[in-house]
Amino acid sequence: MRAGEPMAEFAIQRKTMVDNQIRTVDVTDHGVLGAFLSVGREAFVPAALETLAYVDRPVDLGGGRFVMQPAPLAKLIQLAAPQAGEKVLIIGGNTGYSAAIVAAMGAQVTVVEERADLAETAKAKLGDAADVVVGPMTAGAPAKAPYDLVLIDGAVEVVPEALTDQLADGGRLVAIEGAGLSGRATVTVKAAGTLSSRLAFNLPGLVIDAFRKPKAFVL
Numbered sequence: 001m002r003a004g005e006p007m008a009e010f011a012i013q014r015k016t017m018v019d020n021q022i023r024t025v026d027v028t029d030h031g032v033l034g035a036f037l038s039v040g041r042e043a044f045v046p047a048a049l050e051t052l053a054y055v056d057r058p059v060d061l062g063g064g065r066f067v068m069q070p071a072p073l074a075k076l077i078q079l080a081a082p083q084a085g086e087k088v089l090i091i092g093g094n095t096g097y098s099a100a101i102v103a104a105m106g107a108q109v110t111v112v113e114e115r116a117d118l119a120e121t122a123k124a125k126l127g128d129a130a131d132v133v134v135g136p137m138t139a140g141a142p143a144k145a146p147y148d149l150v151l152i153d154g155a156v157e158v159v160p161e162a163l164t165d166q167l168a169d170g171g172r173l174v175a176i177e178g179a180g181l182s183g184r185a186t187v188t189v190k191a192a193g194t195l196s197s198r199l200a201f202n203l204p205g206l207v208i209d210a211f212r213k214p215k216a217f218v219l
Contacts, residue, residue: 010042013054017041021056022074032078035104041070043125044097061118064209067097068153072176072203076151079185079200080174082107086148089166091137092208096122096130098153103129107149112141114210137210140166147171155183155205157213164188164195176205 018036027033042053045067049059058066068076077098082088084106093099093111095118103109109130113119119134126132133141138160140150146168152159152175164173167190176183183205188197 010040010053014040017054017056017070021071025071025075027071027074027078029078029081031105032074032101035077035101036070036074038104039097039100041067041097044095044100044121058206061094063115064206065092065094065115065118066154066206067095068205072205073098073101073153075201075203076174076176076185077101077105079187080149080151080172082149082151087144087146087168088149088151089141089144089147089163090130090151090153091140091163092153092210093122093130093132094118094153096126096132098151099126099130099132102151110141110144110147112137112139137208138162142166149174152176152208152211154208154211155179156211157207158211159188160211164190169193176203178205179207180204 042050045053045059058069082102082105086107088102088107088109090099090111093113099109099111111130111132114137119132123132140163145166147166148168148171150163150173155176171190173188177186178184181204183203185200185203188195
């Protein structure tokens with residue numbers, strides 16, 4: 001194989017992903033589409049799975065963590081609408097793919113990841129494009145707060161108050177609430193210290209263990 005062929009092939013696959021997976025789920029924002037075209041997903045998956053980087057499914061990182069499926073991630077980012085210059089906190093950023101997409105849209109990105117191995121990968125892949133904080137995802141990154149946008153990279157059963165506390169006035173938190181096909185993309189906005197939430201659309205997602213509801217004790 002000649003030098004440059006793998007990169008060229010990935011570029012073709014990336015365009016196919018955008019055209020056949022992302023555009024077909026009503027993602028029309030030019031900033032979102034441009035970011036997905038410019039960021040190579042293959043760089044954020046395990047080397048052994050590079051050839052599967054553009055398949056329409058999540059990529060398993062082990063331990064119940066995944067690089068989110070492209071189309072749902074694109075819909076979630078379009079809903080979140082990160083703007084150039086905004087301070088964005090990404091929770092559960094794993095290897096950094098979602099952070100790279102949001103950074104490519106011009107936002108100032110901080111990633112919180114509690115698994116040290118994933119955080120180290122994210123640091124290596126993102127470089128200066130984002131700050132990576134290693135720590136509990138449910139705690140966020142209060143030292144850098146407040147944020148214009150908090151985006152959770154994965155589904156949740158419960159949103160900790162610590163995360164909404166880190167929103168700026170007028171800021172929004174975007175997440176998939178619920179598991180599997182029952183997941184719902186939800187926007188929570190803080191205005192004058194008051195939170196209001198709205199359901200945007202159904203969106204499948206894989207729940208991050210740290211955001212599961214505690215199991216009730218039954219006698």
